[in-house]
Amino acid sequence: MSQKLSAVMKHLSPKRLCVSAAALFAIFAINDMLSIEAKATVPVADVSSIIELPSLPLMSFSEAGLVGQEQLKVINHKVKKGQTMSGIFTQLGFSQALLLKIIKHNDDGKRLTKVMPGTELLFHVDAKDQMRSLAFDPTDTETLRISINEGNEVSTEVIAHQLQTQLVTANGSITHSLFGAGKQAGLTDKMVMQLAHIFSWDIDFVLEIRQGDSFSLIYEKIYKDGDYVSDGKILAASFTNQDKTYDAVYFEAKEGEGAYYAPNGRSMKKAFLRAPLNFSYISSNFNPRRLHPVTKRIKAHRGIDYAAPTGTPVFSAGNGKVIQSAYNKYNGNYVFVQHPNGIVTKYLHFSKRAVKKGQRVKQGQTIGYVGSTGMSSGPHLHYEFVYNGVHRNPRTVPLPKAEPLAKEKMPAFEQLSSPLLAELQGLNGKLVAKR
Numbered sequence: 001m002s003q004k005l006s007a008v009m010k011h012l013s014p015k016r017l018c019v020s021a022a023a024l025f026a027i028f029a030i031n032d033m034l035s036i037e038a039k040a041t042v043p044v045a046d047v048s049s050i051i052e053l054p055s056l057p058l059m060s061f062s063e064a065g066l067v068g069q070e071q072l073k074v075i076n077h078k079v080k081k082g083q084t085m086s087g088i089f090t091q092l093g094f095s096q097a098l099l100l101k102i103i104k105h106n107d108d109g110k111r112l113t114k115v116m117p118g119t120e121l122l123f124h125v126d127a128k129d130q131m132r133s134l135a136f137d138p139t140d141t142e143t144l145r146i147s148i149n150e151g152n153e154v155s156t157e158v159i160a161h162q163l164q165t166q167l168v169t170a171n172g173s174i175t176h177s178l179f180g181a182g183k184q185a186g187l188t189d190k191m192v193m194q195l196a197h198i199f200s201w202d203i204d205f206v207l208e209i210r211q212g213d214s215f216s217l218i219y220e221k222i223y224k225d226g227d228y229v230s231d232g233k234i235l236a237a238s239f240t241n242q243d244k245t246y247d248a249v250y251f252e253a254k255e256g257e258g259a260y261y262a263p264n265g266r267s268m269k270k271a272f273l274r275a276p277l278n279f280s281y282i283s284s285n286f287n288p289r290r291l292h293p294v295t296k297r298i299k300a301h302r303g304i305d306y307a308a309p310t311g312t313p314v315f316s317a318g319n320g321k322v323i324q325s326a327y328n329k330y331n332g333n334y335v336f337v338q339h340p341n342g343i344v345t346k347y348l349h350f351s352k353r354a355v356k357k358g359q360r361v362k363q364g365q366t367i368g369y370v371g372s373t374g375m376s377s378g379p380h381l382h383y384e385f386v387y388n389g390v391h392r393n394p395r396t397v398p399l400p401k402a403e404p405l406a407k408e409k410m411p412a413f414e415q416l417s418s419p420l421l422a423e424l425q426g427l428n429g430k431l432v433a434k435r
Contacts, residue, residue, distance in 0.1 A: 072132055075123040085112055092123065094131050101154055102134075102146055108156040109146065111138050140222070140229050164223040165232060171216040171427045178209060191219065191231050198248050198260050199239045201270045204395060214240045216427035218420060233258075236420035238428055247424060249417040253409050263421060265405035265413060272318040272339075272399045273363060276347065276383055277306055277370070302391035303346070303384035310351050310379040312370040316361040317345045317385075325357045331382075332374025335367050341400065342389075348382035349373050 077088060089099045102109045115121070115136065124133040134146045143159040172185035182192035195217060196205045203209075220232025236249045237260075248268050252258040260268040320339040327333050333350035351371025355361060372379045385394040405413055 072124040081117040105154045238424045267402040270399040344386040346384040
């Protein structure tokens with residue numbers, strides 16, 4: 001019998017072998033049950049030589065959450081503007097003592113106090129409504145997991161994530177607005193603002209943009225574990241304004257210190273900001289014979305009025321020293337800044353000043369906030385640019401350029417920029433072909 005069984009098994013596939021073995025076991029079991037009074041001995045096949053069994057079970061009951069492990073409830077909470085971690089713990093029924101214990105546990109625990117609005121907090125709670133863990137992403141590259149065991153002891157773990165960067169291209173032509181063209185090209189508003197900032201020293205994006213102007217860019221998209229996180233930086237961009245094309249490439253002259261340069265190494269950045277705030281619109285241009293809106297008299301308007309909501313931050317146009325920071329009935333709250341090379345910039349009608357006389361300021365530093373103090377018909381900034389005692393139009397005055405790339409950096413810059421500029425040229429060619 002055993003010889004016949006062995007002969008049959010040699011001709012069976014592993015799958016059929018398993019089925020056959022199972023069938024044999026069933027037959028033997030039934031035979032035993034039907035022959036209770038009989039003492040017949042039935043030979044059993046050595047299954048271990050036929051079927052290879054894994055040394056460990058495929059899934060333990062513990063791993064399946066059925067034995068020795070409580071089923072935890074998951075709470076997903078998105079931090080809202082104005083919320084505090086203390087308030088969130090109270091809202092979810094967790095004790096302030098636990099929160100304090102986590103914060104004091106170590107530096108990772110302290111990061112809980114710096115959670116920003118929009119952050120997703122993932123809580124695990126046991127059957128007694130006690131918190132057992134909390135996880136959130138303090139940065140794009142990290143997940144912080146805070147665990148509390150049954151003895152109420154705290155432990156933390158930081159899980160690092162690798163970010164993936166994908167280079168993408170976009171181009172478009174302006175029909176109504178830059179933002180509209182950007183949206184049609186698949187760009188976020190933030191990316192459009194980044195694009196405009198690169199060329200803002202050469203192009204007035206409020207008054208000089210025309211229908212038919214175009215742009216092309218190569219930029220980064222950032223992914224984490226395959227999921228889109230955010231846009232990165234623009235690596236190269238081209239903007240054609242009224243038939244004049246400007247190109248810019250991102251380059252780090254020093255590690256971690258990047259800036260945008262024209263193909264010849266000229267810095268896109270100037271020593272002065274063309275506009276000292278993010279304005280809504282220009283309400284009154286430079287005009288030597290303007291009718292004053294309050295006095296109704298003809299009086300020279302030696303600057304530009306930028307209409308903006310009260311409280312809008314105003315920046316210093318360049319590096320310098322505050323020579324006046326005061327109030328009078330005409331200027332309201334005002335600040336004057338002295339810059340190198342005989343340049344003075346003046347800022348009028350602040351709701352509040354943020355600097356004092358004698359203070360050193362840097363380009364882009366907030367020096368006050370838009371208001372309507374003094375002789376003013378509404379919230380706006382009055383901005384003047386004075387060169388060697390003569391008022392100049394801030395929109396058209398030639399601005400001092402920043403230092404170009406050093407000669408020794410040019411070979412590395414040209415090696416980086418050449419393929420990027422070639423790609424931009426191809427994108428621009430596609431736009432021309434569409435017209």
